[in-house]
Amino acid sequence: MRTVDVQLGERSYPIYIGEDLLQQAGNYLDNHHISKQSPVLIVTDEHVADPYLNIVEQSLTASGFTVVTAIVGAGEQSKSMSVFEEVMTKAIQGGLDRKSTVIALGGGVVGDLAGFVAGSYMRGIRFIQMPTSVLAHDSSVGGKVAINHRLAKNMIGVFHQPEFVLYDLTTLQTLPxxxxxxxxxxxxxxxxxxxxxxxxxxxxxxxxxxxxxxxxxxxxxxxxxxxxxxxxxxxxxxxxxxxxxxxxxxxxxxxxxxxxxxxxxxxxxxxxxxxxxxxxxxxxxxxxxxxxxxxxxxxxxxxxxxxxxxxxxxxxxxxxxxxxxxxxxxxxxxxxxxxxxxxxxxxxxxxxxxxxxxxxxxxx
Amino acid sequence: MRTVDVQLGERSYPIYIGEDLLQQAGNYLDNHHISKQSPVLIVTDEHVADPYLNIVEQSLTASGFTVVTAIVGAGEQSKSMSVFEEVMTKAIQGGLDRKSTVIALGGGVVGDLAGFVAGSYMRGIRFIQMPTSVLAHDSSVGGKVAINHRLAKNMIGVFHQPEFVLYDLTTLQTLPxxxxxxxxxxxxxxxxxxxxxxxxxxxxxxxxxxxxxxxxxxxxxxxxxxxxxxxxxxxxxxxxxxxxxxxxxxxxxxxxxxxxxxxxxxxxxxxxxxxxxxxxxxxxxxxxxxxxxxxxxxxxxxxxxxxxxxxxxxxxxxxxxxxxxxxxxxxxxxxxxxxxxxxxxxxxxxxxxxxxxxxxxxxx
The missing domain is CATH 1.20.1090.10 (Dehydroquinate synthase-like - alpha domain)
Structure with missing residues (x-):
């Protein structure tokens, strides 16, 4: 297991890189003192959901977390205002509160979308990245999250740093x-x-x-x-x-x-x-x-x-x-x-x- | 003229309270080193626009600022996702860039809406409040900005502090x-x-x-x-x-x-x-x-x-x-x-x- 520390003062966070980490997701949330009283929302896309959503969900449930999920379409079109609103609806209906956490399980699109949900839900709640692409090594560092306006890409967003990044190398083996x-x-x-x-x-x-x-x-x-x-x-x-x-x-x-x-x-x-x-x-x-x-x-x-x-x-x-x-x-x-x-x-x-x-x- | 200093470290800002301040808006922007190379967006509502929008627009133009305006309907329904998107469209079409500033001219609804636009346009640009209601003395301090989700009020937002607040008491005289x-x-x-x-x-x-x-x-x-x-x-x-x-x-x-x-x-x-x-x-x-x-x-x-x-x-x-x-x-x-x-x-x-x-x- 490798760890990279992103130094940002009180917003510092670690990136864990290794094999078969998603199976241990619950432990990582535990170690980072993520609240079990408040629901956790996992945002992922239809391609990543099978088989990784189950793995993460089971690990979190076994550790005593309450899990809510939002599965969006794969690809850039999910960074739209309407998909953003749908994910917000899931968050509200799932009972997320100010102590809740949003997990982005996927590539750059899911990271950007889920990150902006976390950055703006009730004016900002906790956020965790679980990248499943090589490209996402770039977007998972730095806290830039955003959705697209129909006139321009990445136009609506914030800076929102994650609690930690869990980078499971195993997920990269099945990429095209x-x-x-x-x-x-x-x-x-x-x-x-x-x-x-x-x-x-x-x-x-x-x-x-x-x-x-x-x-x-x-x-x-x-x-x-x-x-x-x-x-x-x-x-x-x-x-x-x-x-x-x-x-x-x-x-x-x-x-x-x-x-x-x-x-x-x-x-x-x-x-x-x-x-x-x-x-x-x-x-x-x-x-x-x-x-x-x-x-x-x-x-x-x-x-x-x-x-x-x-x-x-x-x-x-x-x-x-x-x-x-x-x-x-x-x-x-x-x-x-x-x-x-x-x-x-x-x-x-x-x-x-x-x-x-x-x-x-x-x-x- | 009275001044209240809101102490928030590097996000500190002053609130100027006095009569006939909107006529001097351009000077205040000048004193706060607001960029003249980048367009300024004024967000206001249909009730406040007449007569105050003209006053502010003229003062800014006279000081050499390029002004873009977005006039929304009066009332809580303007804190919707669709009005938010419309204001974003105005901002993009008006050519706002990362050095631009958004001005909220109005009461709490306009302050909340324009504040979230400023807080999320290109991941956050400068913001100025010009309250025109008594209630807005409350919302203009503290940087809480948000729009409504159809299921719950103020659900989508961020903390975004203004550069300064310009509180023209004259505007309160015509309130119901x-x-x-x-x-x-x-x-x-x-x-x-x-x-x-x-x-x-x-x-x-x-x-x-x-x-x-x-x-x-x-x-x-x-x-x-x-x-x-x-x-x-x-x-x-x-x-x-x-x-x-x-x-x-x-x-x-x-x-x-x-x-x-x-x-x-x-x-x-x-x-x-x-x-x-x-x-x-x-x-x-x-x-x-x-x-x-x-x-x-x-x-x-x-x-x-x-x-x-x-x-x-x-x-x-x-x-x-x-x-x-x-x-x-x-x-x-x-x-x-x-x-x-x-x-x-x-x-x-x-x-x-x-x-x-x-x-x-x-x-x-």
Whole structure:
């Protein structure tokens, strides 16, 4: 069992990473003094529910907890206002009170939705994350929770830190290959922004990571969570430093939006976005070979690094202008200097970005 | 001009109380370094909009701010999920970003709605309150903001403190008498829970308060806000002490629910509720004459102190059991010991409460 401590003063919490942890969920709640007098709400999706909901529910019931469940549809559409309201209804009807706890059992969508329910039910109750995807190692650190407005993603939310995160590696073994690889994009991103050695470790262990070798995956998630935890603990509410976690996300979000959500999934889109950032970095005087090395790492992890020709450059530029990271009109990018070192550049030239989007379409 | 400082560490803020302050709104935003690069959203209701929206909008525009407005229907029904979503739409379409500010111009409903918009838009942006009712002196201190779920009031919300509160007394002069008196119920409540002298001051100045004498009302609101600020600063997230602010609210909320919202308005319901609390207090060994003095104060302020016979006692008891202040099955009441002194009692006997509800129906 590995433990990562996220240091946030009185909101600090541990991330437990190991095998077969869901069976012991009740013990973990006990150790964290979760109230047994008040019902616990488990939010999960239809894909995760079978078989994991039963495992968690049985463990909690055996430990004496009263459990209420809310099963939502799988996928981004569950981060809507209407699904949010439905989960709130379950919470009220289940008798949740101010001492109750909400558990997110699932990937990033469930974590975001359940986290916002916990953050706003009776003005905020306790929250526990039980991630079941590789990608969720990223979203389970930092307390950013949100739902979507029909006009924009993640527009309605709060910062709400969990009591603890219970990361059961066993659940990753049944994930589709495409989702595993997409999750590895965020893992290697943590190396690219902060830790050269870890970025190269991901490259060297790409095969074990893709096939979910428990020891290798455990170390990778521990390291990824640790780097994010350091960044978040220095800047919880994203005043400055935390923005480096957005490496590849400005171009990536635009790719997702223009391709149509789900066509190119999040990890794939930011993979291409990170190559774009490397191209910007190299043209702004970064280390020679930056683009090649970045591409090599992402390709090894089974990720795309070329932008499909059919995605119109003007539409991608337009989608970027709507991104909430464009503050007060200027274009801000996280720009790599070398592998493991990035800077926040608030004045990246529009034409340079446009040229880079074009370059991203060239086969290599 | 009077100023009350709400001490909450780095979330501290001032309340400015005075005449004709809305005309100077732009200066106040300037003094608080509100960004002019990002749009400001004013949320108000159809009754307050004419004439106050224009006044505020002109002052802000003259100071160089870009203003977006959202006018909602007057009344509790605007604290719904659908109105919340509409205001969010205005915010997105108006181009609000993370440096933007939301202004609540209106009474408690607008403050709650706009506050939750500010607290959750892009995970929280700046917030300013400009109250236009007597009742709002209460809700403008403490950062509790929320909307209603169709099954329960104030169920979805957060704690979100404003940058400052701009309380223009001039706006109170056009309020309906009934609303002024209802607001005075919360004012005298602050005396009843904390400050005997202030409670008697409200009794002695009842006529000037009811007719909105500027000097007397200014002092009353300053004092009411100050008491609430002291309580909130000692217990921001209602772990214990803050609960005393709920004096009369457990019975009061039940009366509102059973009478049908709007039939007996909030201040009237808690007026009757505070008499109920005094009855409980006297029967648990409180100061003799507690009930008579409480009734005399409330009557002087034009408030009801007798429960209408038509409201069924069983239904009131049932509504109380659903109240979120019943934690883990026990009945908690704020119980007066004497005028200005209350205690939090977690074990008030159900039968005693039922008897008191019956007694509340007796004409005096």
């Amino acid at each position: 290959k495409r989702e595993i690889n997409a999750g590895l994009a965020e893992m290697v991103k943590h190396g690219l922004i902060w830790d050269k050695e870890f970025a190269y470790w991901c490259l060297e262990h790409a095969e074990e990571l893709k096939s979910v070798d428990m020891t290798v995956m455990g170390y990778g998630l521990e390291k990824g969570c640790s780097i994010k935890a350091i960044v978040v603990s220095r800047d919880e509410r994203e005043n400055d430093l935390r923005a480096i976690l957005n490496l590849g996300h400005t171009i990536g979000h635009a790719i997702e939006a223009v391709a149509g959500y789900g066509e190119i999934i999040h990890g794939e889109a930011i993979s291409i976005g990170m190559v774009g950032s490397a191209l910007i970095g190299e043209q702004l005087g970064g280390e020679p070979g930056l683009v090649d090395t970045t591409r090599r790492m992402l390709t090894a992890l089974g990720l795309p690094t070329v932008l499909p020709e059919r995605l119109d450059t003007d539409r991608i530029m337009e989608a970027m202008m709507h991104d909430k990271k464009f503050q007060e009109g200027s274009m801000t990018f996280i720009v790599p200097k070398s592998i493991g070192v990035v800077e926040i550049n608030h004045n990246v030239d529009y034409d340079l970005v446009r040229r880079v989007v074009e370059q991203l379409k060239e086969e290599v | 008498k009934r609303e002024i008196n209802a607001g005075l119920a919360e004012m005298v409540k602050h005396g009843l829970i904390w400050d005997k002298e202030f409670a008697y001051w409200c009794l002695e100045h009842a006529e000037e308060l009811k007719s909105v004498d500027m000097t007397v009302m200014g002092y009353g609101l300053e004092k009411g806000c100050s008491i609430k600020a002291i309580v909130v600063s000692r217990d921001e997230r209602e772990n214990d002490l803050r609960a005393i602010l709920n004096l009369g609210h457990t019975i009061g909320h039940a009366i509102e629910a059973v009478a049908g919202y709007g039939e007996i308005i909030h201040g009237e319901a808690i007026s009757i509720g505070m008499v109920g609390s005094a009855l409980i207090g006297e029967q648990l060994g409180g100061e003799p004459g507690l009930v008579d003095t409480t009734r005399r104060m409330l009557t002087a302020l034009g408030l009801p102190t007798v429960l209408p016979e038509r409201l069924d006692t069983d239904r009131i008891m049932e509504a109380m059991m659903h109240d979120k202040k019943f934690q883990e099955g026990s009945m908690t009441f704020i119980v007066p010991k004497s005028i200005g002194v209350v205690e939090i009692n977690h074990n008030v006997d159900y039968d005693l409460v039922r008897r008191v509800v019956e007694q509340l129906k007796e004409e005096v």
